[in-house]
Amino acid sequence: MKRVFITGASSGIGAALALRYAQHGATLGLLARRGDNLQALIATLPFPDKHRAYAVDVRDHAAIRAAAMDFIEYTGGADIVIANAGISHGTLTEHAEDLPVFEAIIATNLNATVATFAPFIAAMKMQRTPARLVGIGSVAGIRGLPGAAAYSASKAAVISYCESLRLEMRPHGIDVVTISPGYIDTPMTRHNAYPMPFLMAPDRFAAAAMRTIERGSSYAVIPWQMGVVAKVLRLLPNAVYDFAFINAPHKARKVAKADPQ
Numbered sequence: 001m002k003r004v005f006i007t008g009a010s011s012g013i014g015a016a017l018a019l020r021y022a023q024h025g026a027t028l029g030l031l032a033r034r035g036d037n038l039q040a041l042i043a044t045l046p047f048p049d050k051h052r053a054y055a056v057d058v059r060d061h062a063a064i065r066a067a068a069m070d071f072i073e074y075t076g077g078a079d080i081v082i083a084n085a086g087i088s089h090g091t092l093t094e095h096a097e098d099l100p101v102f103e104a105i106i107a108t109n110l111n112a113t114v115a116t117f118a119p120f121i122a123a124m125k126m127q128r129t130p131a132r133l134v135g136i137g138s139v140a141g142i143r144g145l146p147g148a149a150a151y152s153a154s155k156a157a158v159i160s161y162c163e164s165l166r167l168e169m170r171p172h173g174i175d176v177v178t179i180s181p182g183y184i185d186t187p188m189t190r191h192n193a194y195p196m197p198f199l200m201a202p203d204r205f206a207a208a209a210m211r212t213i214e215r216g217s218s219y220a221v222i223p224w225q226m227g228v229v230a231k232v233l234r235l236l237p238n239a240v241y242d243f244a245f246i247n248a249p250h251k252a253r254k255v256a257k258a259d260p261q
Contacts (some may be wrong), residue, residue, distance in 0.1 A: 001025050001026065001027060002024070002025070002026040002027070002079045002080060003026065003027050003029075003071075003075040003076075003078050003079045003080070004019065004021045004026045004027070004028050004029070004078070004079065004080045004081075004082070004203050005028070005029040005031070005068065005071055005078050005080070005081045005082070005116075005120070005237070006018055006021075006028065006029070006030055006031065006081075006082045006084055007031045007032070007043070007058055007082070007084050007085040007112065007116050008031075008032055008036060008084040008085030008086060009028075009030035009031060009032050009084070010030075010032035010033070010034045010038050010041065011032075011034075011037060011186065011187055012036035012127060012184070012186030012187055012188060012202060013084055013136070013181065013184055013186060013202055013205060013206070013209075014030075014032065014084045014085070015041055015202070016202035016203050016205060016206035017084065017206045017209060018030055018041060018045065018212070019041075019044070019045065019203070019206070020206040020207060020210050021080075021210070022046050022047075022051070023046060024210075025046075027050050027051065027075055028042075028045070028051040028052070028124060028197030029051070029054065029067065029070075029071035029074075029078075030042065030051060030052065030054065030073075031053075031054040031056050031058070031064070031067055031085075031090070032054075032055070032056070032085070033055065033056065033057045033058070034055070035053065035055025038053040038054075038055060038094075039053055039097075042085075052070065052071055052074060054067035054070070054071075054189055057175075057222075058108055058112035058116070059104075059107045059108060059111070059112060059221040061064060061111075061112075061115040062122045062256065064115045064119070065110070065115070065118070065119045068116075068119035068120055069119060071254040072119075072120070072123050073202070077123050077127045077129070077136040078120050078123065078124065078129075078131070079130065079131060079132065080132045080134060080213060080231050081116060081120050081134065082134040082136070082213075083112065083113040083116040083117060083133075083135050083136060084134075084136045085108060085109075085112055085116075086108060086109045086136065086154075087104065087105055087108045087109065087188070088105070088148070088151045088188055088251065089101050089105065089150070089151070089251065089253060089254040090147045090148060090250050090251035090252050090253040090254070091105070091147070091150040091151075091253060092147065092149075092177070092253065093146070095118070095253070098150075098253060100256055101150065101253075102150040103145040103150070105151055106153070106154050106157075108154075108221055109151070109154035109155060109157075109158060110154050110157045110158055110161065110230060113135055113136075113158055113161065114161065114163075117133050117165070118136075118224065120133070120163050120173070120212055121133075121169070124172070124174050125172045125173075125174065130173075130175070130216070131173070131174045131175070132174070132175045132176070132177055132213055132216060133144070133162070133165065133169065133174060133175070133176045133177070134160075134176075134177045134178075134179065134213055135158050135159075135165075135176070135177070135178050135179070135183075136158070136179055136180075136181065137155045137156075137158045137159040137162070137178050138151070138155035138158075138180050138181060139177065139180050139181070139182050139221060139226050139229070139230050140152045140155050141154075141156035141157075141158065141159050141180065142156075142180070142230045142233050143234070143236075143241060143245075145155075145232050145245065145248060145250075145251060146245065146246065146248055147248075147250025147251055147253075148250070148251050150233070151251070154177055154178070159178055159180065160179070162176050162177075162178040162256060163176075163178070163219075166178075166218060167243050176185050176218070176219065177212060177213050177216065177217060177219075177220075178220075179213075179217045179219075179220050179221075179222060180210060180219070180220070180222070180226075180230070181200075181205060181221075181222055182197075182198055182200065182220045182221065182222065182225070182226030182229075183196035183197065183198060183199045183200065183221055183226075184199070184200050184201075184202055185199055185200065185201055185202060186202060191251075191252060197225075197226045197229075198223050198226050200222070200223045200232040202217040204221065204223075205222055205223075207235075208222045208223070209222060220261075258261075
């Protein structure tokens, strides 16, 4: 029976992953800022009494650590830790008022990933069952998108961070899996006022992600069609990429405080 800890679990991808793992008998530790949403989600899961909910802002690293320690004490360890919490808003460097939003995106998407993994590593090194750390990147991290500098930078950093961590953890038998979603139909993407090719339902994404995690794959783009697009984008010369994307639509800016899931 798997022991799975998921951040950003109150909606979207995180909630879909929680449901998928619960249906397969896992014991879950679900963390998100919105505790009422977590409790409502847990009430819909099989055997709700065996799961733990943690109402925590992922930018509070001490609170993440406390939640991780509680889950380890409750279950005896963790087999899978999924650092899924993330936010996305448009940002423009020329506007000074966007800097706090930029910082919130980096803190939520990158720094919280590190803070989520860190408390589990010592226990994972000692356990005999397979252990996996799962970072959620994005196709937006493959190449920078105009108007989305903070989000693209944060997800590019997650991808590179997980690659470094994978090399560090391999001698200890801990797999590090990076999953880069394309467009998934979640509250985060429903605000996008532009076409989203290969838009995927969260439950289908969760099923594909679970298969990727079970295989221990080092890196995957979901859906696979966006993986093809990502490979093409990597190969484009800068001049060609710039010509193709210079007029790409921008995500809406948010000057107010950016809150994680």
